[in-house]
Amino acid sequence: METHLQQQLEDLKSALLRMAALVEEQIARSITAMMERDVELCDQVIRGDQPIDAMELEIDDQCIRLLALQHPIARDLRFVAASMKITIDLERLGDIAVNIAKKTKRLVGMPLLKPIVDIPRMAEMSQSMVKDSLNAFVRGDEQLAVDVCVRDEAVNQLQDQVFQDLVTAMVEDSATVPQALQLIFISRHVERLADHATNIAEGVVYFSEGRVIKHHGNDDPNQPPNRPVSGGPA
Amino acid sequence: METHLQQQLEDLKSALLRMAALVEEQIARSITAMMERDVELCDQVIRGDQPIDAMELEIDDQCIRLLALQHPIARDLRFVAASMKITIDLERLGDIAVNIAKKTKRLVGMPLLKPIVDIPRMAEMSQSMVKDSLNAFVRGDEQLAVDVCVRDEAVNQLQDQVFQDLVTAMVEDSATVPQALQLIFISRHVERLADHATNIAEGVVYFSEGRVIKHHGNDDPNQPPNRPVSGGPA
Numbered sequence: 001m002e003t004h005l006q007q008q009l010e011d012l013k014s015a016l017l018r019m020a021a022l023v024e025e026q027i028a029r030s031i032t033a034m035m036e037r038d039v040e041l042c043d044q045v046i047r048g049d050q051p052i053d054a055m056e057l058e059i060d061d062q063c064i065r066l067l068a069l070q071h072p073i074a075r076d077l078r079f080v081a082a083s084m085k086i087t088i089d090l091e092r093l094g095d096i097a098v099n100i101a102k103k104t105k106r107l108v109g110m111p112l113l114k115p116i117v118d119i120p121r122m123a124e125m126s127q128s129m130v131k132d133s134l135n136a137f138v139r140g141d142e143q144l145a146v147d148v149c150v151r152d153e154a155v156n157q158l159q160d161q162v163f164q165d166l167v168t169a170m171v172e173d174s175a176t177v178p179q180a181l182q183l184i185f186i187s188r189h190v191e192r193l194a195d196h197a198t199n200i201a202e203g204v205v206y207f208s209e210g211r212v213i214k215h216h217g218n219d220d221p222n223q224p225p226n227r228p229v230s231g232g233p234a
Numbered sequence: 235m236e237t238h239l240q241q242q243l244e245d246l247k248s249a250l251l252r253m254a255a256l257v258e259e260q261i262a263r264s265i266t267a268m269m270e271r272d273v274e275l276c277d278q279v280i281r282g283d284q285p286i287d288a289m290e291l292e293i294d295d296q297c298i299r300l301l302a303l304q305h306p307i308a309r310d311l312r313f314v315a316a317s318m319k320i321t322i323d324l325e326r327l328g329d330i331a332v333n334i335a336k337k338t339k340r341l342v343g344m345p346l347l348k349p350i351v352d353i354p355r356m357a358e359m360s361q362s363m364v365k366d367s368l369n370a371f372v373r374g375d376e377q378l379a380v381d382v383c384v385r386d387e388a389v390n391q392l393q394d395q396v397f398q399d400l401v402t403a404m405v406e407d408s409a410t411v412p413q414a415l416q417l418i419f420i421s422r423h424v425e426r427l428a429d430h431a432t433n434i435a436e437g438v439v440y441f442s443e444g445r446v447i448k449h450h451g452n453d454d455p456n457q458p459p460n461r462p463v464s465g466g467p468a
Contacts, residue, residue: 057440064315071305081298084318167411174408177401181418206291 005070012062012083013138016090019055020134023090026052026097027130027193031123034104034186045101052094056087075208082207086137089196089203093130096189096196103186110179113169119183122158122190125151129197136204148201155194162187239304246296246317247372250324253289254368257324260286260331261364261427265357268338268420279335286328290321309442316441320371323430323437327364330423330430337420344413347403353417356392356424359385363431370438382435389428396421 026048033041063084066072072080129148136145166180166187260282267275297318300306306314363382370379400414400421 060315060440064311067301067315068307068311073302077298077302081294081301081318084315085322088319088322167415170404170411171408174405174411177404177408177411181401184415206294 008066015059019090022052023093026094030097030100033101035120037108039105039108042101042105046098049094049098056091059087078207082203085203086200089199093196096192099189100186103182106182118162119187122155125155126190126193129194133197133200136201140208142205142208145201145204149198152194152198155191159187159191242300249293253324256286257327260328264331264334267335269354271342273342276335276339280332283328283332290325293321312441316437319437320434323433327430330426333423334420337416340416347413352396353421356389359389360424360427363428367431367434370435374442376439376442379435379438383432386428386432389425393421393425
């Protein structure tokens with residue numbers, strides 16, 4: 001019985017790693033597609049979402065079978081519960097990659113606006129948060145998880161700046177409205193990559209130690225009450 | 235043992251109903267605050283989020299204790315698993331109410347733009363979807379759940395129209411950019427109420443029957459590939 005349980009937990013971890021690898025690949029592709037305005041790559045990202053959706057459902061089933069047949073307890077039970085939550089974030093990270101790809105396709109042919117330079121920097125920060133949150137989950141590395149949560153604020157600040165730049169562009173020249181809006185939406189998606197990484201990292205701490213760092217004050221990661229942003233961020 | 239299990243399942247259901255009631259109340263308040271541009275009510279909504287966050291963590295703990303001690307199987311196990319997923323949607327619905335309140339505060343003092351008339355209609359549709367998805371969950375009413383999923387498309391269409399109206403307003407008069415942006419963000423939040431209702435409804439079907447209606451084609455509820463929206467919706 002013990003052996004069965006350990007084997008099934010390993011299988012679950014492997015499935016999560018496969019899902020995470022697919023998600024990371026989709027995110028990386030969508031960012032490259034955005035920076036190079038590569039329509040073909042956008043289409044690849046859009047087509048690449050289906051296997052991730054399928055994996056969410058498979059992993060849910062795996063968790064339910066494991067709970068029903070193996071009755072894990074303590075740390076093992078927490079790991080299974082965390083897995084059911086993490087698949088939601090992984091699936092939504094995959095959706096965000098698709099959304100970035102779709103919005104990038106709308107930018108093709110439009111003139112470049114200056115503020116896009118900061119979006120790739122946001123993307124780099126968000127991607128490394130996603131990677132580290134998944135590593136923290138797999139290794140049960142609480143310190144790395146806390147570190148990920150701390151980095152979220154820097155991404156938020158960068159997004160505020162991108163947003164302000166784009167609003168200024170729109171107000172000064174209304175011809176920029178269509179592409180500035182797409183860039184605002186893209187920057188929000190990139191920022192939400194970081195939010196989901198933070199969710200995953202918070203879950204690592206909660207489920208590994210039963211300690212709560214969720215809900216540490218900022219309920220709208222796109223718009224915390226204390227950041228001075230005239231006009232309002234995305 | 236059986237009695238204990240049934241009692242704990244009842245307790246879990248009661249806790250979910252309390253959380254759902256709080257969430258529905260927060261949503262209703264945020265919509266009223268938006269329509270009446272009531273700053274005091276906005277502040278009430280912002281302050282009202284903390285108990286919802288606390289309940290998510292309590293219900294997670296309740297589920298883990300129940301799994302550890304009672305070993306539910308079959309339908310009962312699926313109900314516990316669904317509960318752990320549904321708290322995520324409930325918590326995010328609560329966050330959306332807060333976001334609507336925060337963005338409404340930014341609108342105060344700005345002149346009214348015409349398209350706001352359709353946002354309350356979107357809000358009404360989204361609110362009834364949230365209500366019905368929760369009813370479907372509590373009663374295990376699969377037909378009602380399917381009905382909720384179908385209604386999501388009408389909300390999406392209305393949001394597209396609101397978005398187009400607001401883009402037109404911005405292009406025609408760049409002085410409208412700040413308030414039009416806030417209205418775009420508010421309409422996105424309202425539309426996401428409907429998305430979470432749909433998530434909950436899809437979960438009802440999945441967990442009650444093991445039948446999959448998740449991921450039925452639209453991976454970006456804000457921007458499905460087949461809707462013809464020049465310029466791009468929010």
